[in-house]
Amino acid sequence: ADMERGDNVNYFEAYRDCWNFHKEHSKVLDSDEYWESVVGKSGEIAKKYDNSKFVRDILLAIISELERISKEEKKNERD
Numbered sequence: 001a002d003m004e005r006g007d008n009v010n011y012f013e014a015y016r017d018c019w020n021f022h023k024e025h026s027k028v029l030d031s032d033e034y035w036e037s038v039v040g041k042s043g044e045i046a047k048k049y050d051n052s053k054f055v056r057d058i059l060l061a062i063i064s065e066l067e068r069i070s071k072e073e074k075k076n077e078r079d
Contacts, residue, residue, distance in 0.1 A: 011069045018058045
């Protein structure tokens with residue numbers, strides 16, 4: 001089997017879409033628009049890959065990283 005394809009997922013494309021999503025949101029903003037975009041975009045990508053568990057797991061990892069950064073930044077503002 002070709003490593004580029006899982007059951008129904010083209011890994012290369014999936015990584016690329018997830019990477020672009022991450023890159024687009026890598027400057028974490030503390031605004032409703034920003035988080036709506038995070039949720040909306042990640043939903044679109046998940047849907048594109050038929051809610052593949054693999055893709056959802058990557059998206060969740062990215063989102064929890066964005067949330068972690070957001071918390072760090074808030075903490076630093078308070079200190």
